Amino acid sequence: MTVTKQVEIIIDGRKIRVPQGTTILKAAAMLEIRIPTLCHHEELSPSGSCRLCIVEISNPSQNPDRSWIDSACVCPASEGLNIKTHSPRVLKERKLIIELLLSRAPDSQQIMKLALENGITKPRFTAADEGKSNCILCGLCMRVCNELIKAEAIGFSGRGIKKEVVSPFKIAGDLCIGCKACEAVCPTGVINFKIENKKLRKQDWGVALEMIFCPDCGQPVGTSVQMEQLKEKITITDELLSCCPACRRKKNYSVRTVLHRTAKGLSDVSDYNRLTSKETG
Amino acid sequence: MKLTGNEQLVSVRTHLTEKKSTLRTVSLCGGTGCRASESEKLLVLLRKTVTEKNIDITIKETGCHGLCENGPLMVIRPENIFYQRIQPSDIDEIVEKSLKNGEVIERLLYEDPETGRKLIKENDIPFYEKQQRLVFAQNGHIDPKSIEDYIITGGYSALTRVLSDLSPEEVIGEVEKSGLRGRGGGGFPTGKKWKSCRIAPGSSKYVVCNADEGDPGAYMDRSLLEGNPHSVIEGMLIGAFAIGAREGRIYVRAEYPLAVENIIKAIADARKWGLLGEKILGSELSFDIEVTKGGGAFVCGESTALMQSLQGYSGEPRTKHIHTTESGLYNLPTNLNNVETWANIPIIINRGAAWFNKIGTPGSKGTKIFSLVGKVRNTGLIEVPMGMSLREIVFDIGGGIPGGREFKAIQTGGPSGGCIPGQYLDRSVDFDELTSLGSMMGSGGLIVMDEDTCMVEVARFYLSFLVEESCGKCTPCREGLWQLLSILTRITEGKGKEEDLAALEEIGEMVKDSSLCALGKTAPNPVLSTLRYFKDEYMEHIVDKKCSPGVCRSLFQYKIDNEKCTGCMLCQVKCPYQAIEGRKKEVHTIDTAKCVKCGICFEVCRFDAVKKV
Ligand SMILES: Cc1cc2nc3c(=O)[nH]c(=O)nc-3n(C[C@H](O)[C@H](O)[C@H](O)COP(=O)(O)O)c2cc1C
Numbered sequence: 001m002t003v004t005k006q007v008e009i010i011i012d013g014r015k016i017r018v019p020q021g022t023t024i025l026k027a028a029a030m031l032e033i034r035i036p037t038l039c040h041h042e043e044l045s046p047s048g049s050c051r052l053c054i055v056e057i058s059n060p061s062q063n064p065d066r067s068w069i070d071s072a073c074v075c076p077a078s079e080g081l082n083i084k085t086h087s088p089r090v091l092k093e094r095k096l097i098i099e100l101l102l103s104r105a106p107d108s109q110q111i112m113k114l115a116l117e118n119g120i121t122k123p124r125f126t127a128a129d130e131g132k133s134n135c136i137l138c139g140l141c142m143r144v145c146n147e148l149i150k151a152e153a154i155g156f157s158g159r160g161i162k163k164e165v166v167s168p169f170k171i172a173g174d175l176c177i178g179c180k181a182c183e184a185v186c187p188t189g190v191i192n193f194k195i196e197n198k199k200l201r202k203q204d205w206g207v208a209l210e211m212i213f214c215p216d217c218g219q220p221v222g223t224s225v226q227m228e229q230l231k232e233k234i235t236i237t238d239e240l241l242s243c244c245p246a247c248r249r250k251k252n253y254s255v256r257t258v259l260h261r262t263a264k265g266l267s268d269v270s271d272y273n274r275l276t277s278k279e280t281g
Numbered sequence: 282m283k284l285t286g287n288e289q290l291v292s293v294r295t296h297l298t299e300k301k302s303t304l305r306t307v308s309l310c311g312g313t314g315c316r317a318s319e320s321e322k323l324l325v326l327l328r329k330t331v332t333e334k335n336i337d338i339t340i341k342e343t344g345c346h347g348l349c350e351n352g353p354l355m356v357i358r359p360e361n362i363f364y365q366r367i368q369p370s371d372i373d374e375i376v377e378k379s380l381k382n383g384e385v386i387e388r389l390l391y392e393d394p395e396t397g398r399k400l401i402k403e404n405d406i407p408f409y410e411k412q413q414r415l416v417f418a419q420n421g422h423i424d425p426k427s428i429e430d431y432i433i434t435g436g437y438s439a440l441t442r443v444l445s446d447l448s449p450e451e452v453i454g455e456v457e458k459s460g461l462r463g464r465g466g467g468g469f470p471t472g473k474k475w476k477s478c479r480i481a482p483g484s485s486k487y488v489v490c491n492a493d494e495g496d497p498g499a500y501m502d503r504s505l506l507e508g509n510p511h512s513v514i515e516g517m518l519i520g521a522f523a524i525g526a527r528e529g530r531i532y533v534r535a536e537y538p539l540a541v542e543n544i545i546k547a548i549a550d551a552r553k554w555g556l557l558g559e560k561i562l563g564s565e566l567s568f569d570i571e572v573t574k575g576g577g578a579f580v581c582g583e584s585t586a587l588m589q590s591l592q593g594y595s596g597e598p599r600t601k602h603i604h605t606t607e608s609g610l611y612n613l614p615t616n617l618n619n620v621e622t623w624a625n626i627p628i629i630i631n632r633g634a635a636w637f638n639k640i641g642t643p644g645s646k647g648t649k650i651f652s653l654v655g656k657v658r659n660t661g662l663i664e665v666p667m668g669m670s671l672r673e674i675v676f677d678i679g680g681g682i683p684g685g686r687e688f689k690a691i692q693t694g695g696p697s698g699g700c701i702p703g704q705y706l707d708r709s710v711d712f713d714e715l716t717s718l719g720s721m722m723g724s725g726g727l728i729v730m731d732e733d734t735c736m737v738e739v740a741r742f743y744l745s746f747l748v749e750e751s752c753g754k755c756t757p758c759r760e761g762l763w764q765l766l767s768i769l770t771r772i773t774e775g776k777g778k779e780e781d782l783a784a785l786e787e788i789g790e791m792v793k794d795s796s797l798c799a800l801g802k803t804a805p806n807p808v809l810s811t812l813r814y815f816k817d818e819y820m821e822h823i824v825d826k827k828c829s830p831g832v833c834r835s836l837f838q839y840k841i842d843n844e845k846c847t848g849c850m851l852c853q854v855k856c857p858y859q860a861i862e863g864r865k866k867e868v869h870t871i872d873t874a875k876c877v878k879c880g881i882c883f884e885v886c887r888f889d890a891v892k893k894v
């Protein structure tokens with residue numbers, strides 16, 4: 001086995017040794033230094049796109065006069081880096097990035113909170129779509145759908161300010177299984193599935209999926225496609241599967257024990273459950 | 282014929298040279314510029330006439346000569362007679378007098394605007410005099426569709442030298458010593474890139490040629506692929522040998538059909554001759570090249586986006602903490618170089634790194650091809666040694682500004698370059714010097730601007746291009762550029778506020794610092810450089826609500842000068858909106874309510890009576 005080299009870096013004046021390649025975000029977390037993030041998710045591939053996590057970096061042993069800006073969530077630690085997470089330059093640029101994000105998602109609680117924390121009271125800018133989309137294009141929804149759920153039901157289309165998240169060709173909602181993982185990870189809360197006429201719907205993606213309701217309490221449990229997929233992954237009786245988690249527990253049955261017994265697709269299902277925790281409890 | 286060894290290539294070259302050297306040739310330029318002035322028609326006519334009159338001469342269609350402004354161009358050899366602006370009606374006379382009897386037709390020669398002298402040879406023309414044509418040396422001489430032509434001029438001799446005399450490390454050493462830096466924009470040292478790709482672990486490796494050329498108005502890479510495709514192939518072969526790659530890719534804009542056609546033909550010929558494929562020239566080197574046509578998005582020229590696009594995904598850059606030389610195409614070590622970079626390689630191997638290293642400045646070696654356009658007499662493609670001053674380029678090669686206007690700025694580096702004002706005209710073309718002036722070398726676009734240019738509008742124009750081309754992945758570039766554009770638009774419409782200047786600077790600096798890829802990191806250049814050098818012009822727009830050059834339509838009105846108007850009625854007749862009133866021989870007036878400021882009256886008035894106020 002190859003041993004990863006340890007490197008020493010300085011974050012906000014504090015030294016830390018980490019394996020080479022550890023992201024600056026992770027290294028900072030070890031020192032309990034909080035760097036704000038939006039497009040980053042531990043379980044998903046890195047994106048480095050929102051740029052909220054920018055930090056100022058220099059390498060004094062190579063060039064003491066030069067420093068540059070990079071995103072902490074993707075930039076790997078290498079020997080001798082000196083990182084400032086709250087330098088005046090970082091704070092100024094981060095604030096402006098938040099202002100720009102706010103112009104895109106003026107109705108988002110989380111972005112508004114970020115803005116307030118950073119001293120933005122009145123937005124200076126209007127986005128190209130006047131903030132109608134409320135989407136900051138962080139790509140979390142797409143990545144969770146592609147990488148964990150593996151449904152590949154949504155993706156980006158267009159370029160620049162015309163970029164948007166769509167279902168393939170903007171019509172075929174049939175890849176969507178209705179797991180709502182995208183809704184759970186969306187930082188602006190703009191993804192909203194609705195249950196209407198016993199179907200789970202998201203009109204702009206062309207989604208209308210049959211819902212299963214708990215036979216005991218009548219609560220919605222999940223879509224029938226989702227249930228079919230779950231059945232393939234875990235050992236569970238049809239009766240239990242159709243129950244909502246609360247009623248399942250009442251029947252003294254924990255999904256988690258089943259999960260741990262099932263080797264096949266273990267990580268998928270546990271991730272899946274955690275990410276869809278809003279729904280399945 | 283499949284060549285199986287170096288000696289065979291040498292003897293074939295000797296044989297071809299003997300056979301062809303006695304022949305007279307007439308080359309007609311078939312480059313982009315000349316084709317636009319219908320050179321293809323001329324070629325058909327020339328072929329027909331020569332056959333009819335039964336004249337023993339080889340007719341060639343070559344790549345771009347550079348002086349596109351004066352096309353279509355023709356050179357008759359061995360006399361080296363250079364004709365320009367040829368019309369179909371000239372062909373008969375050319376064939377009869379020049380091709381048959383070697384006579385010179387005065388009318389078709391280039392006339393030096395300074396001295397009025399008629400010049401016979403291409404090299405006597407001032408446009409060419411100060412150029413140093415290395416990479417472009419054979420453009421205009423060889424038929425790009427003929428591998429024989431390339432071989433006669435010494436083509437593939439650098440490859441044979443590498444295969445017989447040098448180790449991969451020695452080749453990389455030569456390229457490093459030459460000081461060659463990438464011509465695609467970044468200016469990264471080529472030898473260093475090759476080395477890191479060579480030492481990167483990987484079961485297989487790629488060399489890739491970047492012919493995306495998404496920079497509007499630039500056509501140097503296009504002209505190289507069209508005019509001398511084998512020089513790019515030879516460069517890639519040498520790179521493949523040095524790096525240890527078996528597969529090559531050329532990513533070329535689909536909008537360049539002739540470049541695609543010529544490079545595909547060249548690859549097929551090279552395969553037939555045993556210069557691509559298995560065991561090239563009997564050596565251990567096996568290498569082949571595939572051509573991929575790209576959609577031509579500007580961002581697809583960025584290295585990581587280009588590789589995404591080559592793999593069939595949409596071209597979106599990724600962060601470059603892991604270099605593409607380690608993990609690029611299909612996650613394998615990949616060495617990407619620009620067309621012109623590749624074409625420099627055979628020259629370096631043939632002439633030696635020491636020779637190459639003498640050309641240029643301490644930090645930038647060799648020559649650079651530029652497309653010189655805008656308000657300059659001689660527009661076209663030029664190749665100059667690094668270190669030449671901007672003044673020499675604009676005034677000696679370019680022949681200065683036409684129409685007695687004043688020079689205002691030169692925009693370098695493509696859409697995300699900057700504008701350099703007159704006080705820096707004596708600075709030289711050099712990667713680091715241009716960057717220090719707030720611009721960049723980029724791919725080599727040079728746009729000359731005269732006093733009639735509005736610099737705020739220039740910034741707005743480039744930003745509108747960049748907003749369209751931003752991939753939209755990261756916040757600073759996607760949103761920041763849009764805000765810059767909105768502010769600039771406001772200013773050009775006369776709705777600017779003084780605090781806008783601070784906002785432009787603040788956003789520009791942030792986008793430059795925090796964007797994910799080099800598109801965003803350079804995109805604020807047009808704004809920041811014009812703010813740096815032409816702040817007064819911004820202030821004029823904001824405070825006085827005026828645009829002195831008379832470009833921003835919201836900020837001026839057309840008015841007829843009572844003193845100068847003769848009442849000729851021409852403007853009145855031409856105005857498409859019937860906005861001009863006045864009887865014959867009486868002073869006319871423009872009804873501002875009807876005027877849409879199309880500027881037609883301004884253009885047609887022969888008495889300079891229409892003014893912008
Ligand atoms: C937005 C953008 C567009 C680019 N377009 C091109 C291009 O059209 N052609 C090119 O050779 N390089 C282009 N580049 C530079 C490439 O990313 C890369 O640096 C270059 O191809 C490497 O080759 P070189 O080292 O020979 O210059 C572009 C870079 C950016 C950021």
Ligand code: SF4
Pocket residue numbers: 580597598750751752753754755756758759796797798799800801802
């Ligand atoms: S800088 Fe612009 S082009 Fe580059 S990744 Fe960001 S949005 Fe895309």
Ligand code: FES
Pocket residue numbers: 036037038039040047048049050051052053054071072073074
């Ligand atoms: S969290 Fe790092 S760029 Fe978005």
